[in-house]
Amino acid sequence: MKDIKCYSFQIVWATDQEIFIGRCSEFPEIEAFGSSRREAMVAIKERVEHKVNLQSHFFSSSNTPSVNEC
Secondary structure: OOOOOOOOEEEEEEOOOOEEEEEEOOOOOOEEEEOOHHHHHHHHHHHHHHHHHHHHHHOOOOOOOOOOOO
């Protein structure tokens, strides 16, 4: 599994939906939802980790988008 500690995560409160939304700057197309900040953070990290692992599986390391080392 790829390490995702270098990715930027944000949790915001959606007042109209009354739910927390987790986002990742490096993958703006991915969102995850939770009833608490913690739940949203766990969910977005799981989704990003899954996406990064899929990319690693389907692309060679030279073609895989990556984040610079922390």
